[in-house]
Amino acid sequence: MAQFYPLTVTDIRRDTREAVVVTLAPPVDAAEAFRFIQGQYLTFRRCFDGEDLRRSYSICAGVDDGVLRVGVKRVDGGWFSTFMNEELKVGDTLDSMAPMGNFHAPLAPERTRRYLGFAGGSGITPMISLIRTIMAREPKSSFTLVYGNRSTSAIIFREELEDLKNLHLGRLNIVHILESEAGEIELFSGRLDREKCEALFSRWIDVKAADLAFICGPEPMMLAVADALKSHGLPETAIKFELFSSPRAGRAKPKAGGAAGAYSGAATATIVLDGAARDIPIAAGQSVLDAALAAAIDAPYACKAGVCSTCRGKLVEGEVEMEANYALEDYEVERGYILTCQSHPRTAKIIVDYDQ
Amino acid sequence: MNDDSDIFDYLARGGKLSAPGNTPPRYRAELLRLMASFVDSELAGAAGFADCINLGPGVKERIAAARIVLEKLDHAERVLKIMGDFGANVTRYQNLHPWAARIARHDDIGLKRQAGDMRLNVFHYPIAGWTDAVVLNVLMGTATVIQLGDFAVMSYQPLAETFRAILPREQRHAELGQEGLNAAGARGSAAQKEISDSVDYWFPKVAATFGAAASPRTELLRRFGIRRRPNADMLDEWRGRVSAALGSCLRGWNGRA
Numbered sequence: 001m002a003q004f005y006p007l008t009v010t011d012i013r014r015d016t017r018e019a020v021v022v023t024l025a026p027p028v029d030a031a032e033a034f035r036f037i038q039g040q041y042l043t044f045r046r047c048f049d050g051e052d053l054r055r056s057y058s059i060c061a062g063v064d065d066g067v068l069r070v071g072v073k074r075v076d077g078g079w080f081s082t083f084m085n086e087e088l089k090v091g092d093t094l095d096s097m098a099p100m101g102n103f104h105a106p107l108a109p110e111r112t113r114r115y116l117g118f119a120g121g122s123g124i125t126p127m128i129s130l131i132r133t134i135m136a137r138e139p140k141s142s143f144t145l146v147y148g149n150r151s152t153s154a155i156i157f158r159e160e161l162e163d164l165k166n167l168h169l170g171r172l173n174i175v176h177i178l179e180s181e182a183g184e185i186e187l188f189s190g191r192l193d194r195e196k197c198e199a200l201f202s203r204w205i206d207v208k209a210a211d212l213a214f215i216c217g218p219e220p221m222m223l224a225v226a227d228a229l230k231s232h233g234l235p236e237t238a239i240k241f242e243l244f245s246s247p248r249a250g251r252a253k254p255k256a257g258g259a260a261g262a263y264s265g266a267a268t269a270t271i272v273l274d275g276a277a278r279d280i281p282i283a284a285g286q287s288v289l290d291a292a293l294a295a296a297i298d299a300p301y302a303c304k305a306g307v308c309s310t311c312r313g314k315l316v317e318g319e320v321e322m323e324a325n326y327a328l329e330d331y332e333v334e335r336g337y338i339l340t341c342q343s344h345p346r347t348a349k350i351i352v353d354y355d356q
Numbered sequence: 357m358n359d360d361s362d363i364f365d366y367l368a369r370g371g372k373l374s375a376p377g378n379t380p381p382r383y384r385a386e387l388l389r390l391m392a393s394f395v396d397s398e399l400a401g402a403a404g405f406a407d408c409i410n411l412g413p414g415v416k417e418r419i420a421a422a423r424i425v426l427e428k429l430d431h432a433e434r435v436l437k438i439m440g441d442f443g444a445n446v447t448r449y450q451n452l453h454p455w456a457a458r459i460a461r462h463d464d465i466g467l468k469r470q471a472g473d474m475r476l477n478v479f480h481y482p483i484a485g486w487t488d489a490v491v492l493n494v495l496m497g498t499a500t501v502i503q504l505g506d507f508a509v510m511s512y513q514p515l516a517e518t519f520r521a522i523l524p525r526e527q528r529h530a531e532l533g534q535e536g537l538n539a540a541g542a543r544g545s546a547a548q549k550e551i552s553d554s555v556d557y558w559f560p561k562v563a564a565t566f567g568a569a570a571s572p573r574t575e576l577l578r579r580f581g582i583r584r585r586p587n588a589d590m591l592d593e594w595r596g597r598v599s600a601a602l603g604s605c606l607r608g609w610n611g612r613a
Contacts, residue, residue, distance in 0.1 A: 041375070056377055100441070102374050102514040219366040226370065236509060237520065241372035243363075274382065274576070298573065300385030302392030303452055304472030308444045310388040312381065326445035341472075355360075355382055 002329055004045055004095040005030045007068070012090055019073040019122065019156045020085050021060065024094065026068065038063050038133035039103035039126045039214075039242070042070055045095045045331075048079050052331045055080040058125035058216075058244070059099060060157070062132025071156055073122040103242040104130065105212055112140040113211040118225045120148045120192055120217025123244050124156050130214060135168050142170075144205060148177040148192030148221065175204065192221050197228030207232035216242040267345035271297055272316075272353040282345055288313070288320065288352055289340040299340065299354060306342040313340045318350030367511050367581045374513045376442045383580050384442060386573075387512055389474070390582065391439050396453065396475040398432035401496075403456035404483055411486040413539075420532045424493070427529065431522045438515055458482035467564055478561045484554075487547065490536040491554035495562040497530030498597050502590050503565075511581030534601055541605030551606055559598075566591040 011023035024042075026034040041058045057070040072084040088094070103126050115134060119127045124147060131143050149155045155176065165172050176188060177196060183189050187203065190196055201207050213229050215222045226239050267282045271292050282291040289311050292299040302310040309327035315336045320343040328337055340352060360380035363371075373379055379387065402425045409425065412418035440446040453473040459465060459480050470480060478496060483489045504526055508519040540547050567574065569588045577583035595611075603609045 043377070056375070100375070102517075219362060219371060223366060223369050223371050226372075237516075239372075240374070241513060242374050243366075243371075243378045300382070300389055302389050302472065302474045303449065305448075305452055307448050307452060308388055308392050308439060309442060310385050310392060312385065314381075326448055327443045329443065332443075354385065355380075 002043075002097050004097055005033065006093040007034075007096050009088060009090050009092045009094060011069075012088060015071065015156050016073075016154060016158075018085070018154070019071060020088075021069055021071050021157075022084060022088065022094075023067060023069040024096070026096075030098075033098040034068055036063065036068070036099035036129075037101075037104050038107075038129045040099040040101035040129075041126070042068075042099060043097040044080070045097075046080065046083065048083075052334060053080055054331065056100075058101075058103075058129065058242075060125040060128040062129060062136055064136050065132060071122065071125040071128070073156065101126075101242075103214065103216070103240055105240065107133070107137045109138055110140075111138065113138065113142075114209055115141060115143040116205065116207070116210045116213040116229075117143060117145040118148075118192065118213065118215045118217065118221075119145065120221040121150075121154070122156060123216035123218075123242070125244075126216055126242055127214065128157055128160070131164060131172065135164070135172060142172070144173040144175070146175045146177060146192065146200065146205070148179070148217070150179045151181055152178060175200070192217070192225065194224040194228055197225055201228060201232045207234050210234060210238070212238050212240065214240045214242070216244055219243065265348070267318075267348050267350060269345065269349075270317075270351040271295075271299070272351070272355055273297055273299060275355065282350075285344070287341055288338070288343045288345070288350070292340070301341055304341045306339050309339065311340045312337055313352045313354045314338070314356040315343075316351040316353050316356075318345065318347040320344060320350060321346050364579070368579050370511075370581065372511050372513045372516075372581070379442075379512070382576075383582075386577060386580060386582060387515070388439060388442055388444070390507070390577075391435050391515065392474040393476065395432045395435050395439065395449070396455075396473060397479055398428045398435075399450075399455045400453075400473075400475040400479040402428035402432070404458065404479060405489065405493075407456070408483055408486065408489040411489065413486065417486075417536060417539075420536070421489070424529045424532065427525050431525070434518050434522065435515070438518060441514070476565045478558070478565055481561060485550075487540050487550045488554045488557070490533055490540055491551060492558050492562075493533030494530060494537050494601055495555075495558050495598055496565075497526065497533050498601065499562050499565055499594050500526050501530055502594050502597075506583055506585045506590065509584065537601070538605045541607075548607055555602060555606070563591060563594070566594065 005026055007024040007026050009022060010025050013021045015021050036059055041056045043054055043056045045054050057072055060071045061067050061069050072081050074085040075081045117127045134141055134143055161174055165174050177192050178189055179191055181189060187199055207229055213234060215225050222241055229239055230236060266284050268279055269282050269288060270277050270279050280291055280295040289299055289301050300310050302308045306324035307326045315338050320338055322338060322342045324342050325339055327339060363380050406425045409418050409421045412421050436446050461482050465477055465480060504519050504523050508516055508523055510516045541551060567587045574587060599611050
């Protein structure tokens with residue numbers, strides 16, 4: 001089960017009108033757990049109006065910087081990012097899981113590699129970690145960053161990037177692409193889309209000479225950049241993606257299940273899978289999964305022992321009892337998720353959705 | 357319906373994911389299912405092969421067999437770690453099923469999965485002696501290399517990278533099988549008969565691991581970017597490769613239907 005540690009906020013710096021950089025200190029006895037790999041993220045937990053919300057934010061520090069910090073851009077209507085931007089104070093504590101994530105390539109200090117990085121908006125945060133680490137740990141390697149934003153005032157880490165560029169002249173190149181500002185050079189204004197990439201790759205950036213590319217931003221931008229890189233000869237295996245949006249970020253619904261008495265009889269279940277709903281009978285003692293499989297519904301499962309979480313579904317209506325649960329976190333159970341292989345109805349009618 | 361259509365569109369257009377938190381539920385379920393099938397197959401394969409180490413005719417063969425067992429367990433552990441990122445209980449999972457258990461040699465369980473044990477069905481059948489183990493290793497080793505090759509470019513990047521790291525070692529396992537097969541084939545007509553019988557036994561069971569020519573699940577996996585090549589395409593490649601392997605050591609080999 002996931003473990004959370006209380007991190008102390010030691011600094012908050014406003015970087016743009018809509019983004020803050022928060023520096024955090026782990027408890028002394030958990031320092032080792034918070035050693036991170038460049039490009040990883042932290043997952044925070046906080047209770048809003050009685051609901052447990054979690055959000056992940058990329059670490060924006062190099063592995064040798066001796067500091068743990070995250071960049072948080074306020075999202076319209078986003079509880080967590082608004083809280084981080086407006087309410088969080090130095091001295092507060094934030095519950096965080098140990099660093100996770102795979103947006104990196106193993107470092108090779110002796111090699112001379114050419115990296116490309118493409119960031120859209122707050123997709124810059126893991127890039128900062130990658131750039132700082134690569135500059136320090138791979139002294140012969142170079143990094144070209146293409147960074148798209150709406151306007152100059154929206155550029156997170158603008159000054160820090162400028163300083164880094166000056167510190168690593170010739171090794172770190174930065175290309176800003178600004179949407180709403182028509183600069184002197186047309187190449188550097190507009191959106192970071194396929195067309196823009198084509199223009200950059202034919203006149204400014206030598207994709208064929210690159211060893212690895214990192215892309216972090218919204219989906220359309222990532223696809224456009226990846227397609228352009230591939231068409232200019234970069235192998236697919238040399239492109240690393242990090243999607244920064246968290247699609248299941250809505251507010252939690254009230255908890256399903258409760259203190260009703262045990263229900264021992266047969267039930268009817270509506271099973272939603274791949275957008276189709278079907279009503280099926282569940283015999284007394286039968287699990288929701290077995291009933292679905294018996295009705296020839298191709299429901300996902302693997303271990304059938306409550307261990308692997310493949311058969312997870314959301315209980316939309318009614319109540320169930322789970323025999324065993326070794327896979328779901330408490331907060332998932334709070335939100336109504338069940339392991340269908342372990343679940344037996346406690347009400348005559350239930351609705352289970354595998355698509356949520 | 358769900359609100360994941362943007363992500364599905366992104367995946368269908370070649371987008372990649374790198375963190376469990378970004379995977380939609382149906383994607384996550386299919387990915388876990390695939391990982392469970394791989395882990396169970398490696399654990400069951402290693403458990404079955406472990407019993408064959410001492411059947412090797414010489415120390416060299418026993419070292420090769422021991423190495424295959426060791427590395428298959430290592431591969432299972434690597435993929436299990438990724439299942440752990442998704443919330444699977446890794447410690448409990450390792451002993452979830454009796455991995456060394458086998459059905460009787462001439463039972464036929466068809467294509468249906470056995471309860472929660474997700475190993476490919478070929479790993480439910482028992483190995484009968486060293487030559488039999490070598491034949492299975494050539495046939496299944498070649499199949500694994502082809503199947504992993506397809507997974508190695510899948511849309512969940514951490515798993516794709518793990519499979520890319522595993523692939524050359526699985527390739528080596530198949531090559532060790534080929535070396536063993538060539539040695540066995542040179543031992544005279546009795547050995548030739550033994551190989552031929554083993555091929556008859558294992559060929560259809562390994563061919564079945566490629567799945568039906570067309571299935572809704574394969575189509576779903578393709579849209580998710582988890583799979584690319586059609587089953588029939590990979591099966592054809594396998595037939596070609598094992599035919600070449602068997603043709604070089606089995607006199608009178610003329611292929612199998």
